[in-house]
Amino acid sequence: MEIAAIRNPVADDMSAVDGIIQDRLQSEVALINQLGQYIIGGGGKRLRPMVALLMARAAGHPADDHRHALLGATLELIHTATLLHDDVVDESAVRRGRDTANQIWGNEASVLVGDFLYTRAFEMMVELDDMAVMSLFSRTTNRIAEGEVMQLMHVHDPDVTEARYQQVIDRKTAVLFEAGCQLAVEINHPADTARLQAAAAYGHHLGIAFQLADDALDYDGDAATIGKNIGDDLAEGKPTLPLIHCMANAGADDRGIVRDAIENGGREDIDAVVAAIARTGSITYTRRLAEQEADQAIEALDALEQSPFRTALGRLAAFAVGRDY
Numbered sequence: 001m002e003i004a005a006i007r008n009p010v011a012d013d014m015s016a017v018d019g020i021i022q023d024r025l026q027s028e029v030a031l032i033n034q035l036g037q038y039i040i041g042g043g044g045k046r047l048r049p050m051v052a053l054l055m056a057r058a059a060g061h062p063a064d065d066h067r068h069a070l071l072g073a074t075l076e077l078i079h080t081a082t083l084l085h086d087d088v089v090d091e092s093a094v095r096r097g098r099d100t101a102n103q104i105w106g107n108e109a110s111v112l113v114g115d116f117l118y119t120r121a122f123e124m125m126v127e128l129d130d131m132a133v134m135s136l137f138s139r140t141t142n143r144i145a146e147g148e149v150m151q152l153m154h155v156h157d158p159d160v161t162e163a164r165y166q167q168v169i170d171r172k173t174a175v176l177f178e179a180g181c182q183l184a185v186e187i188n189h190p191a192d193t194a195r196l197q198a199a200a201a202y203g204h205h206l207g208i209a210f211q212l213a214d215d216a217l218d219y220d221g222d223a224a225t226i227g228k229n230i231g232d233d234l235a236e237g238k239p240t241l242p243l244i245h246c247m248a249n250a251g252a253d254d255r256g257i258v259r260d261a262i263e264n265g266g267r268e269d270i271d272a273v274v275a276a277i278a279r280t281g282s283i284t285y286t287r288r289l290a291e292q293e294a295d296q297a298i299e300a301l302d303a304l305e306q307s308p309f310r311t312a313l314g315r316l317a318a319f320a321v322g323r324d325y
Contacts, residue, residue, distance in 0.1 A: 010053040020073035048075040056184035058309035077121040084114035140179040147171025156237035158262040174207030198303030205297035209320040212290035215240040237265035245282040
């Protein structure tokens with residue numbers, strides 16, 4: 001199923017989110033408007049607000065609730081800020097098939113506009129007027145920052161373990177999905193412990209599933225379809241799960257090839273690395289773990305009543321691991 005069909009039950013809510021984003025991107029500083037519009041309009045799937053809105057409706061919250069649209073827009077601005085900062089740290093030139101903002105406007109502008117998006121998101125959190133929401137958002141952004149630093153520490157390190165890598169993706173990816181789903185329920189039903197726990201579990205497992213699927217696509221996808229070059233993670237010296245599993249299971253020759261590639265970065269040995277990954281079944285292993293995470297996300301939905309919104313959440317988990325982009 002395509003993402004547009006999954007989004008359809010909350011299409012009107014998503015339009016409200018887009019309207020808020022466009023409004024809150026406005027600034028008296030022209031460069032902020034220009035760069036912000038470029039990155040927000042870059043063809044992203046708006047996954048985080050979509051998941052939060054589906055979860056809110058699956059939990060029985062009414063349509064056209066401005067607070068949920070505001071929550072969705074806040075999630076998207078936080079995510080976009082992390083992308084701007086990521087591309088600078090990674091020295092990325094392409095994202096979603098387009099030049100990155102730092103490639104066009106430079107690192108300084110990208111970092112500072114990322115800061116603007118973060119601070120604007122926190123202004124929007126205050127409007128929700130809920131201390132529990134602000135507390136969870138604050139902890140979440142802090143953990144995202146921890147994940148970014150942890151990932152930086154892993155760059156060019158071929159001895160990163162699967163457990164250490166799991167800590168990174170928990171913080172970098174899963175935590176924002178988890179917070180969005182939990183807050184989608186908490187805004188209207190803060191005392192509904194069962195649904196809050198189920199929502200958080202769904203978001204956590206969904207985020208991990210998406211990240212692991214991305215890890216596999218980085219070595220087994222089509223560059224034109226995924227919007228970036230195959231082996232981008234390797235070029236940046238990032239040991240993601242296919243490389244980590246390969247290092248743990250390869251013979252001495254293949255292990256040496258992968259070790260050198262991680263330590264040196266670049267794509268010079270990409271063909272040899274992809275061959276080593278294939279010989280160790282590391283893509284299959286990564287996809288299997290992604291599917292297990294998606295299954296756990298779907299199981300968490302048992303705490304919610306049957307509805308088109310719950311069905312869409314289940315389909316989204318399947319999409320996360322079955323997509324080719």
